[in-house]
Amino acid sequence: MTSADSIIGQKIIRLDEVSSTNNYAANLIAKKNPIEGTVILALKQGSGRGQFDRDWLSEPGKNITMSVIISPGFLPVHKQFMLNILASISVVDVLTSLFSMDVKVKWPNDIYVNNKKIAGILIQNFLLGSNIRHTIIGIGLNVNQEVFPPELHLATSIYIEVGRRVDILITESKLIQELDKNYHLLKEDEDLLRKIYLSRLLGMDEQRRFELSDRTLEGRIVGIDDYGRLKVEEKGIVHTYDHHMIRMIL
Numbered sequence: 112m113t114s115a116d117s118i119i120g121q122k123i124i125r126l127d128e129v130s131s132t133n134n135y136a137a138n139l140i141a142k143k144n145p146i147e148g149t150v151i152l153a154l155k156q157g158s159g160r161g162q163f164d165r166d167w168l169s170e171p172g173k174n175i176t177m178s179v180i181i182s183p184g185f186l187p188v189h190k191q192f193m194l195n196i197l198a199s200i201s202v203v204d205v206l207t208s209l210f211s212m213d214v215k216v217k218w219p220n221d222i223y224v225n226n227k228k229i230a231g232i233l234i235q236n237f238l239l240g241s242n243i244r245h246t247i248i249g250i251g252l253n254v255n256q257e258v259f260p261p262e263l264h265l266a267t268s269i270y271i272e273v274g275r276r277v278d279i280l281i282t283e284s285k286l287i288q289e290l291d292k293n294y295h296l297l298k299e300d301e302d303l304l305r306k307i308y309l310s311r312l313l314g315m316d317e318q319r320r321f322e323l324s325d326r327t328l329e330g331r332i333v334g335i336d337d338y339g340r341l342k343v344e345e346k347g348i349v350h351t352y353d354h355h356m357i358r359m360i361l
């Protein structure tokens with residue numbers, strides 16, 4: 112693909128400090144017609160946001176905290192999980208190709224290595240009727256952070272996993288390239304993107320234990336449905352679960 116075809120990374124905004132790159136991106140969207148593919152990177156976030164209204168804590172200057180604005184008007188709302196797929200396989204493939212790490216997606220879009228979380232993704236969609244007008248893909252990737260506060264005992268970084276400090280700029284530029292490549296793939300071959308996702312999914316086709324609200328389940332992930340819900344086979348029967356219903360026990 113030539114750089115003339117690139118969408119993601121057409122414009123890069125680097126900030127020393129911001130409350131949250133996702134908030135910054137949302138402000139650009141509110142001001143109307145942001146340039147599609149704008150990437151916002153910050154050295155420090157004052158109040159980085161995670162999933163479920165949690166905070167995202169990241170030591171300033173050591174990690175990647177980035178948001179990308181895309182305008183996937185071609186994507187109907189019911190296919191919005193494709194955006195989680197796009198973001199998560201992009202992160203996995205960057206870590207695999209640059210650092211040969213054995214990284215997987217913990218459904219739906221946490222990035223795990225050695226049973227620890229190395230990156231998180233926060234997606235916000237802005238709808239227009241039954242289509243998606245704009246999306247903010249927020250990615251927090253732990254790069255050179257050496258220690259994490261005790262409450263983040265499941266967190267890790269590239270530094271911790273590969274045992275050396277790595278180049279943040281090279282990593283973020285590879286991530287932008289990978290997001291761009293997969294955004295094109297989303298337009299061209301959605302099924303392939305879904306297949307790639309399943310091949311990167313932690314526990315796919317393996318017997319695993321899961322926690323439901325009322326019991327523990329022993330089963331095998333057999334895929335996801337069109338809405339991104341997890342399909343788990345238990346004693347020959349396939350059940351489908353929403354995000355809040357099930358948690359894989361690591």
Ligand code: BTN
Binds near residue numbers: 176177230233
């Ligand atoms: C998660 O909870 O796993 C999602 C974390 C997402 C964090 C990133 S850091 C860049 C962007 N800006 C934010 O405020 N959050 C996302």
